[in-house]
Amino acid sequence: MKTAARVGIGGPVGSGKTALLERLVPRLMQQGVEVAIVTNDLLTQEDADRLKRNGILPSDRVIGVETGSCPHTAIREDPTMNLLAIRALEKAHPQLDLIFVESGGDNLASTFSYDLVDAYLFVIDVGAGDDIPRKNGPGFMQADLAVINKIDIAPFVGADLDLIRRDAIDRRRGKAIAYTNCKTGEGLDQVVGFILETVLFRSSTVLSSH
Known part of the structure; x- marks a missing residue:
């Protein structure tokens, strides 16, 4: 059975992980990538239900995992539930190229096991403060791609975007x-290009197609 590439998406509650997925999936599909999603929530399937309602994918390509414990456990210490969900998707949809695994909202220490994913993105948002990159959170520091989201709100929350950029580069x-605004699409082509080239090993035409 063919196995799909796997990309994790982690980050604190409210950083915009699900919103990012909603914008990435259509762009990847335009590039001919067959996608599915596994979401993680503590005791609900809230994120999975949201993605199904929004219709970015057929509902049978979205599986919600109720972790029942700290999000760290399901994506790092014991990813069994996520691995079972991935296998179910691969069995039902053997044409899949890529499966996203969205973590439940967690803190800056959240990292993914590479037994679960091939690469992972860690999302922070400008609204959390311009000191977040300096906190040296393992999730932000170690992720294959750090996504600094909601850059549009910096002037409204008193965050210094130039400082965030300098500190992020330094750390x-x-x-x-990548620096993103999911409302306007700014920065999303860079994220898509990263996934295509680094995870799927495909030449990226996305930067010239949007």
């Missing part, structure tokens, strides 16, 4: 960073 030490 990440050459690892990839």
Whole structure:
């Protein structure tokens, strides 16, 4: 059976993980990528239900996992529930190229096991403060791609976007960073390009197609 590539999406509650997925999936599908999603919530399937309602994918390509415990456990210490959901998707949809695994909202220490994913994105938002990159959270520091989201709100929350950029570059030490606004689409092509080139090993035409 064919196995799909897997990309994790982690980050604190409210950072915009689900909104990011809602914008990434159509762009990837335009590039011919067959996508499915596994979401993680503590005791609900709220994020899965939202994605199904929005119709970005057929509902049978979205599975919600109720972790019942700290989000760290399901994506790092014991990812069994997520692995079972992934296998179910691969069995039902053997044409899949990529499966996203969205973590439940967690803190800056949240990281993914590479037994679960091939690469992971860590999402923070400008509204949480311009000191977040300096906190050296393992999720932000170690992620394959750090996504700094909601850049449009910086003037309204008193955040210094230039400072965020400088600190992110300093702390990440050459690892990839994207700055996004999910409302306008700014920065999303960079995220799609990262996934195509780094995870799926495809030449990216996305930067010239949007």
